[in-house]
Amino acid sequence: MELECEPRGGRLIVRVTGDLDLSSAATFRSRVDGWLADTASRDLLLNLRHVSFIDSVGLGAILGRLRGLQRTGGHLAIVEPEGAVKAILKIGGIDKVAAVYTSERAAVAAWGADERGA
């Protein structure tokens, strides 16, 4: 698994590539939490477009970050992947608790719309 982080206007974009599973979930947790704290970001955009594999532990790690964001009034947005990874997110109910987009561009545009609305 590879992670890339880009702070943008008080928000954090994290791009995940590869397998988010039992053996990478702990790294995912600690790095994302570290970046959120370091950048004092309230909202998180997780780009999962290039995630090739996810299991229940990976899904748990995503929902765990969501719970942390909710405690501080933050939001989670997801750029969804394809195939079984997408099916797992759906069974896990992620579409009920996070805003799901088909591209990073669409997700960032929605952030912009929020700001203009506020």
Next chain:
Amino acid sequence: MEPEGLGAAGLPPEGPADNVMELRLPARQENVGVVRVAVAAFASGLPFTLPELEELRVAVSEAAGNVVLHAYGYPEEAAGGEIAVRARIAGGALTVEVADTGRGIADVAAARRPEFTTSSDPEHLGLGFTFMEQFTDALEVESAPGRGTRVRMTKRPHGGA
């Protein structure tokens, strides 16, 4: 005398012999990926679609991951414990068994329910068995407390259609 069941050409009369793969690995998290890659490669002996192979990879990883996380008291007591995998292609279907000789499951019916977990980690959702069930055509779980657990999953190309 001819070996039983073998026809003139040395093949069983009812078509090609079953194909079987067996693996035994230490119950360590880095081996879960080894199991899923091996089973997916073995499964390509049947005409599974790519999405079906992805589903299979998830189901097999959940079973093997459970051995690593739950069977032997992860991570302290896990040393020495093994994941045993047996995959078989027969009758146009793939059967994968994932077994351990760990602590076993006291109440299998309860463990199979969505969101049931004995993990103290709040990020463990208890969805492993749910994924195994969703992504295969049949799931059987046998377990004996103190003796171990065996999960058997069957998957057919195109859901058996």
